[in-house]
Amino acid sequence: MKYILYCRKSTDTEDKQVLSLESQERELLDIGKKYNLNIVKVLKESMSAKAVGRPVFEEMMGMIRNKKADAILCWKLDRLARNFVDGGLVIDSLQRGVIKEIRTYESIHLPSDNVLLLAVQLGMANQYIRDLSENVKRGNREKMSRGEWPNHAPFGYLNDKATKTVIVDPVRSKYVVRSYELYLTGSYGFRDIARILYKEGLRTKSGQKVQINQIQRVLNSPFYTGLMIRDGKYYEGKHEPIISKEWYERAQDMLAGRSRPRSKTLFFPLRGYMKCDTCGCALTASLKKGHHYYYCTNRKEICTEHKSYMREIYLYEIFGNILDKIAFSEKKVELMYEASKERLDMDSGYITKAIDTLRESLESLKSRESRLLDTFLAEQISKELYDERILLLRNEEVSLKKQIKDLEAKTPASMLEPTKKVFLQASRAKKEFLEGDDFKKREILENLCWNLSFKNKTVAQLKLKSPFDIMLKAPKNGSFQDLLPTRESNPNYLLQREMSYR
Ligand SMILES: [Zn+2]
Numbered sequence: 001m002k003y004i005l006y007c008r009k010s011t012d013t014e015d016k017q018v019l020s021l022e023s024q025e026r027e028l029l030d031i032g033k034k035y036n037l038n039i040v041k042v043l044k045e046s047m048s049a050k051a052v053g054r055p056v057f058e059e060m061m062g063m064i065r066n067k068k069a070d071a072i073l074c075w076k077l078d079r080l081a082r083n084f085v086d087g088g089l090v091i092d093s094l095q096r097g098v099i100k101e102i103r104t105y106e107s108i109h110l111p112s113d114n115v116l117l118l119a120v121q122l123g124m125a126n127q128y129i130r131d132l133s134e135n136v137k138r139g140n141r142e143k144m145s146r147g148e149w150p151n152h153a154p155f156g157y158l159n160d161k162a163t164k165t166v167i168v169d170p171v172r173s174k175y176v177v178r179s180y181e182l183y184l185t186g187s188y189g190f191r192d193i194a195r196i197l198y199k200e201g202l203r204t205k206s207g208q209k210v211q212i213n214q215i216q217r218v219l220n221s222p223f224y225t226g227l228m229i230r231d232g233k234y235y236e237g238k239h240e241p242i243i244s245k246e247w248y249e250r251a252q253d254m255l256a257g258r259s260r261p262r263s264k265t266l267f268f269p270l271r272g273y274m275k276c277d278t279c280g281c282a283l284t285a286s287l288k289k290g291h292h293y294y295y296c297t298n299r300k301e302i303c304t305e306h307k308s309y310m311r312e313i314y315l316y317e318i319f320g321n322i323l324d325k326i327a328f329s330e331k332k333v334e335l336m337y338e339a340s341k342e343r344l345d346m347d348s349g350y351i352t353k354a355i356d357t358l359r360e361s362l363e364s365l366k367s368r369e370s371r372l373l374d375t376f377l378a379e380q381i382s383k384e385l386y387d388e389r390i391l392l393l394r395n396e397e398v399s400l401k402k403q404i405k406d407l408e409a410k411t412p413a414s415m416l417e418p419t420k421k422v423f424l425q426a427s428r429a430k431k432e433f434l435e436g437d438d439f440k441k442r443e444i445l446e447n448l449c450w451n452l453s454f455k456n457k458t459v460a461q462l463k464l465k466s467p468f469d470i471m472l473k474a475p476k477n478g479s480f481q482d483l484l485p486t487r488e489s490n491p492n493y494l495l496q497r498e499m500s501y502r
Helices: 021-034 057-066 082-094 113-124 125-146 173-182 190-199 211-221 246-253 312-325 332-347 349-377 381-410 412-435 438-448 469-473 493-501
Strands: 002-008 038-045 071-075 101-103 157-159 163-166 226-228 233-236 274-276 283-288 293-295 447-453 459-463
Touching: 002 021, 002 057, 021 071, 021 125, 021 226, 038 057, 057 082, 082 113, 125 226, 173 190, 173 211, 173 246, 173 438, 190 211, 211 246, 246 349, 274 283, 293 312, 312 412, 312 459, 332 412, 349 381, 412 438, 438 447
Parallel strands: 002 038, 002 071, 071 101, 274 447
Antiparallel strands: 157 163, 226 233, 283 293, 447 459
């Protein structure tokens, strides 16, 4: 087929939202390329289709009559005609097969198509209204591909009504830059930033502190780097960037939690694990004269202790002492393990016996099943009865397997191994903490520590994650088994805790 690519846009108000001729052409050429269409001519017309007598339209119909073309590619049917004479001509040509196909952005019309439907699409108002929203979207996309922002300017920018462009807001753009500056230090959360900006004069229209989600939006939006995003697609904007791409990307990494802060001075290994016992706020950290200090954020602004600073080295010592409390010598752990295992083996002789019995029952199911099959094949029982019995056997099998599995979890080895592992881990924690780098220190705290609160620079409350909390209370000379307090009620006690902790 030989296609004529036909574009039309009039200066009528009803055509205001229609794509420009250039973008109709571009989109249609894309379709042509995609479907490998043979386009023999591109025709463009700036004229309303309400009245008869469009020269370019006449040229197109002439080419079709002279068989120089036999198909039309256009944005929408309403681009072809809006009056009944032209519309009738198009429909008639299509029905007689002189036009073999009219392809639009969203559909293909063939000679067999319903006439009424074509007539509706060629001219009627309601169709136009339906198309309008799609056209608005297309119009916006078109604007964006020219680098123009079709909406209200984001925070930090203004809409210049005279030039219809987006320009930098000299006042608010500074707060955008400041937000990034603060966030990239790694020392401030959204709430802190909102508070600081408020102190530095930023107000909402109603005179309030800006919302946290607004800070988040600012840190998240590529608009500040000069890019625009719509429906997942990026466009290069014409507006002036106020944030460098490097800053933006660093912020994205931090927002996604993907990266550890790059500068070591910004990384405070203990931050996030300590609270102020007086007011309940988290302790934060900052770098002063080459040292890390931790102190109360005083977020609730009621704290009397927020001027009390603790050096990081001082806190390492405290953490070291805590970890010392859960450390057992590895040799002792081995000894305790052996002793406990021996005792449990004696206690658990019945478990081994029970498991053996269950295994035998499981074996016997197989011979019962084959006997049942023999009976059925000898036509001594009906199919229904056979199915019923088989189902019972299957249920029994499932139940036996579960019982065996439950009992196996009660064997000394499966009970003690995970416990032993946790003990060894705890025993090594102090050494690893004191000798490890900042990231190792943090990892250990993450694994072991829930919450630690300070008052007057000393530990007020301490909470470790399970099962280390048990070990903290355990007598150092106690037997390993004392640490399995709920063994009778739930033999998987420590195992489950270990797993949830993992
Ligand atoms: Zn406090």
